[in-house]
Amino acid sequence: MHTAASIRSQFPILKRKINNNPLAYLDNAATTQKPQSVVKAITDFYTQYNANVHRGMHALSEQASTAYEDGRERIARFFGATPEEFIFTRGTSDSINIVARMLEPRLKPNDEILATQMEHHSNLVPWQQLVKRTGAVLKILPITDEGRWDMDALERILSGNTKIVAVNHCSNVLGTINPVAAMVRAAHQAGALVVVDGAQSSAHLPLNLRSLDVDFYAVSSHKMYGPTGMGGFYGKHEILELLEPVSFGGDMIRSVEAFDATWNDLPWKFEPGTPHIAGAIGWAAAVDWMQSVGWDTLEAQERELTQYALDTLKQVPGITIHGPNTAVNRLGVISMTMDGVHPHDIATLLDREGVAVRSGTHCAMPLMTRLGIPATARASFACYNIKKEVDQLAKALQTAWKMFHPTVTVQVPAKNLWQR
Amino acid sequence: MSDDLYKQEILDHYWNPHNAGTLHGATVSAKEVNTSCGDSVVMDLIITNDRVSDVRFQGQGCAISQASTSMLTDKIKGMDAAQAKNLSEKDILEMLGITVGPARMKCATLGLMTLKKALNDRVPDSSRQVLDANNRTAAATSRT
Numbered sequence: 001m002h003t004a005a006s007i008r009s010q011f012p013i014l015k016r017k018i019n020n021n022p023l024a025y026l027d028n029a030a031t032t033q034k035p036q037s038v039v040k041a042i043t044d045f046y047t048q049y050n051a052n053v054h055r056g057m058h059a060l061s062e063q064a065s066t067a068y069e070d071g072r073e074r075i076a077r078f079f080g081a082t083p084e085e086f087i088f089t090r091g092t093s094d095s096i097n098i099v100a101r102m103l104e105p106r107l108k109p110n111d112e113i114l115a116t117q118m119e120h121h122s123n124l125v126p127w128q129q130l131v132k133r134t135g136a137v138l139k140i141l142p143i144t145d146e147g148r149w150d151m152d153a154l155e156r157i158l159s160g161n162t163k164i165v166a167v168n169h170c171s172n173v174l175g176t177i178n179p180v181a182a183m184v185r186a187a188h189q190a191g192a193l194v195v196v197d198g199a200q201s202s203a204h205l206p207l208n209l210r211s212l213d214v215d216f217y218a219v220s221s222h223k224m225y226g227p228t229g230m231g232g233f234y235g236k237h238e239i240l241e242l243l244e245p246v247s248f249g250g251d252m253i254r255s256v257e258a259f260d261a262t263w264n265d266l267p268w269k270f271e272p273g274t275p276h277i278a279g280a281i282g283w284a285a286a287v288d289w290m291q292s293v294g295w296d297t298l299e300a301q302e303r304e305l306t307q308y309a310l311d312t313l314k315q316v317p318g319i320t321i322h323g324p325n326t327a328v329n330r331l332g333v334i335s336m337t338m339d340g341v342h343p344h345d346i347a348t349l350l351d352r353e354g355v356a357v358r359s360g361t362h363c364a365m366p367l368m369t370r371l372g373i374p375a376t377a378r379a380s381f382a383c384y385n386i387k388k389e390v391d392q393l394a395k396a397l398q399t400a401w402k403m404f405h406p407t408v409t410v411q412v413p414a415k416n417l418w419q420r
Numbered sequence: 421m422s423d424d425l426y427k428q429e430i431l432d433h434y435w436n437p438h439n440a441g442t443l444h445g446a447t448v449s450a451k452e453v454n455t456s457c458g459d460s461v462v463m464d465l466i467i468t469n470d471r472v473s474d475v476r477f478q479g480q481g482c483a484i485s486q487a488s489t490s491m492l493t494d495k496i497k498g499m500d501a502a503q504a505k506n507l508s509e510k511d512i513l514e515m516l517g518i519t520v521g522p523a524r525m526k527c528a529t530l531g532l533m534t535l536k537k538a539l540n541d542r543v544p545d546s547s548r549q550v551l552d553a554n555n556r557t558a559a560a561t562s563r564t
Contacts, residue, residue, distance in 0.1 A: 342482035344457055344527060348425060360457045374480060376459035403426055404483075 002293050004301065008384045009036040010289075021354030024389035029172050029200060029333045029380035030358050031222045034286070038226060041285035042278045053277055054251060054268075062324065068277050071269070071284030072121075077208060078287040081215070081234045082207030084266040088275055091231035092199040093139035095218035096166070098270065099195055099233060100126040101246035103164060109135030110357040114192070116141040116149060117370050118171045123197040123364040127166055136163070143370065147174035147323040154186060162192040169201035169217075173362045173376065174323030175306075175333035177205065184213045193239070199223055204331050206295045209234045221279060223380075226286035230279030240266050249273045298383045306332035307380050309390045313379075316397045317406070322371055332381030335362070337373055338397065346377040349403065353396035355389075383407045425518050426483065433487035438494050443476045450538035454526050459485045461534040463493075470501045477534070484520070484526050489531025489564055496535065505539040507532060 007012050011033045016023045025033060045067065051060035069083070076086035089095045107367035117140055131138045142150045149167075151269055158165075165187040170177050180196060187194045193215040201207065203224035209217050214234070218288045235243075245252055245263055249272030254262045261271045289299065307327040313319055318339035324330040338346055347359035351355050359377045361368050369376060389402050436561060443464035451462045459481025466474040475493045479486050495515055496504040513534050518529045 342459075344459075344482040344486070345426070348524065365458075368458065404431070419458070 002297050004384070004386050006031050007293060007297075008386070010037070011384055012036065014384060018354040018356070019352050021352075022392070024355045024385075024392045026379040026385065026389065026393060027356045027358050027379065028203075028382035028385070029223070029362075029378065031228065032203060032225050032382045033384070034225055034227065034282075035289050037289050038282050038285045042227060042282040044407040045278050047280050050277075052274055064277055068255050068275070071280040073286055074284045075280070076230070076234075078291070079202075079219070079234055080210050080212075081390075082237065085234055085237050086232055086241065087235065087240075087267045088230070088232045088269045088280060089218075090229055090276070091220040091222070091396070092197060092218045095216075095231055095233035096123055096195065096197060097126045098246060099216050099218070099235070100130045102243045102270075103193070104130060104134060104246075105244065107134040107136045107163060110161065110340075111136040112139055112161045113137070113164045114139045114141055114157060114162055114187075115166045116168070116365050117143045117210060118147070118149075118174060118176065118364065119166070119168055120174050120197060120199065121365070122199075123166050123168055123195075124366065127164070137161075140366075141167075143367075146325070147171065147176050149178055149183070151179075151182070154183075158186055158189060158190045158192070164195060165192050166195045166197070168199070169210070170204070170331050170333070171364075171367075172200050172322070172333060173335050173364050173367055173378065175331040175335075175380075176324055177201070177329040177331060180214065181212060188213070200331065200333065203290070204298070205341070215239055221283035221286065224286055225289060226282075226283035227279050230276050230283050237266065240270070245270050247272050251275070293383065301383050302332050302381055302385075303327050305385055305387065305390065306330060306334075308387055309334055309379070309393075311380070312390055312394050313397070314353070316394055317401050319397065322373075322376060332385075333378065334380070335376035335378045336397075337376055338401060338404075341400055343375040343377040345404070346400050349400040350377070350393065350396045353392065353399065355393050355396045357393070425520070425524070427518060430483060430487040430516070430518070433490040434483040437477070437479075437486060437490040439476050439490065439497070440478065441476045442478060443474060446476075448538045450534050452530060452534035453541055454481070454485065454530055457481070459527065459530055461485065461487075461489050461530050463531070463534045463538055465535075465538055467501050468480065472496045472499050472504055477531070479531075481530065484524055484527040485530040488512060488516055488528050489534070492531040492535065501539060505536060507535070517526055 013033050049060050049063040051064040053065040072086055073083045074081045089098060113136055115124050115127055127138055141157060142153050144150050153246055167183060169180050184194050195216040196214050198217050198219045202219040216235050218233040221349055222228040252264050252269055252272045254264050313321060320337045322335040343359035347357055350357050357377050357379045360375050362378060422478055443466060446464035447467045449464045453460045453549050461477055461479040463477045465472055475497055479489055509529055512529055
């Protein structure tokens with residue numbers, strides 16, 4: 001049985017003091033911390049069996065190849081996919097860029113690509129560029145005031161011309177868990193492929209990509225307790241077989257003649273050059289670690305904390321929380337603005353109290369425009385966060401409020417009056 | 421240098437910025453945006469005989485960027501244009517009198533960047549008259 005304490009003990013970094021306060025690391029949507037087992041797996045590789053993978057006839061290369069491909073298998077199974085369907089990349093952004101390039105030859109002028117108002121730039125700009133190259137048209141699905149997809153608008157926008165639907169599973173700003181399964185059904189009915197940005201979901205939702213029926217799903221290792229510079233995408237086997245590689249080099253080749261070449265099998269067909277071997281090994285250790293904790297614990301822990309945070313932060317004077325109000329279909333990604341205090345100033349003042357949050361546009365400028373705000377301060381949770389850290393956040397927010405509103409007396413809510 | 425980024429003087433300038441607004445008859449204007457956070461400053465200046473005779477600014481953003489710009493406008497009023505153009509990040513930090521970490525340097529220097537943009541684009545006195553309001557608006561917006 002894993003408790004918050006036993007989980008936390010595996011992350012030595014959480015014991016750090018920042019500005020004489022205990023660190024409350026609440027920037028997990030940017031990147032999570034790494035458990036000891038992940039650090040050890042990477043260290044073991046570099047100290048015990050570092051070698052290039054594939055084709056090596058010596059012992060170290062065989063060990064490295066086995067660990068690398070075994071890692072792929074564990075990661076693919078973690079997502080309910082087969083290893084042939086799981087292509088390693090540098091991360092979610094890299095994955096989406098590659099998928100866009102792979103689909104490019106299939107697009108004709110006036111074909112339509114649908115993204116939403118809450119996309120990260122990584123799942124918007126590659127499509128903006130793709131339509132410029134192909135003459136296809138980019139359409140944007142609006143969101144509701146609560147920060148969810150406007151499914152009524154979907155019916156009007158989706159048509160036989162729609163060829164690609166590119167959406168995030170969870171918003172990195174609002175925390176919304178989007179109804180991807182419903183989107184997949186609607187998109188497939190219209191004859192479109194669905195590309196999902198899973199950067200935010202992969203550490204927080206159990207996934208079975210085969211049954212979710214998505215066509216492509218992009219993820220990053222470092223947002224799910226693994227190393228940076230590593231990620232990948234799932235693609236349906238039958239679709240990957242049809243598509244051509246978009247970058248070329250070693251490893252992705254079957255044979256080369258002076259003027260032509262043929263491609264390796266899946267998944268290597270899409271992976272030119274020496275891969276991030278330590279990254280794959282570290283990422284596999286991360287999914288092993290997540291499975292050892294178990295989804296029941298991971299999900300329950302985070303849902304409870306998210307609800308607690310929503311309830312607690314609402315009490316802070318001047319705070320507006322952007323996105324869904326309750327922990328239902330919502331991750332622990334909480335974007336806030338405070339009257340009269342800029343998000344950058346909030347983040348700096350929180351840092352003084354040892355609370356790490358992110359401030360800015362979170363690579364989602366069109367969403368900031370939709371919300372009518374320049375930026376937010378964002379707290380985001382992982383499975384090792386505890387209520388004490390939420391309290392530390394709330395207290396630091398109150399300090400920020402007081403500093404910027406020294407003459408305003410805050411009315412004590414009646415509830416607190418009776419608790420004295 | 422004070423460790424307190426949010427010392428009273430900074431907060432005072434943030435709440436009650438000096439030289440706020442637009443300048444009718446400005447000879448140069450510029451807009452600068454910090455793309456990472458959306459903070460912006462629009463600065464209007466009147467340069468007479470190569471001297472900053474008046475300056476106003478409008479801005480949106482954090483306490484550091486807005487207070488720093490407010491203090492900068494005080495500092496450059498009456499200053500030689502050439503001298504104002506040559507102000508450095510170090511001058512801004514001395515003016516603020518606080519220690520600014522790398523994460524907030526862009527905030528602290530947003531006003532300075534706007535000023536430099538305006539002065540580098542300055543039209544020589546002789547052709548100033550042809551610069552009408554429309555041109556100024558277009559110039560300010562096209563540089564964002």
